Amino acid sequence: MPVVFRHRNFRFFFYSNEGNPRESLHIHVQGDGAEAKFWVRPVCLAHSDGFDARTLRELAAVIETKADQIERTWNDYFA
Template sequence: MPTVLRKYGIRFHFYGSDMHEPPHIHAAGNGGKAKVWLEPVEMAEHQGFKSSDLKRIIEVTNDHRDEFLEAWHEFFRAIF
């Protein structure tokens, strides 16, 4: 489960088993977890986060989208 970024107490990562889904990032921390699609950036699901955390997760994802996509493609290219 590669961690791509840690910011505001939230870990942004993905799982090796995610390879059959469109590119996305998971966010965990502050008592919650979420999944955000990267193309386009859109909240897929969330649980336990405050609305202020969800807003921040979307902002961070927008700011680091290219980095997240690069890490996604690099990781899954290495698996195959």
């Protein structure tokens, strides 16, 4: 489970086995006992379990600013 980066108490990562065929570029986020999945281009919430709306907006904004890093890490890992 490669961790792409951490922000505050949140871990942004993807799973090593992202399906067959592999799903489109996305990132998982865990923190405070909650987890969410976001599509990256464009940033869009796929699902969430436990995060409130304010936190989801914050996480989406972080993903937006780190989208290039997420995509580079994804491509390097799955290449």
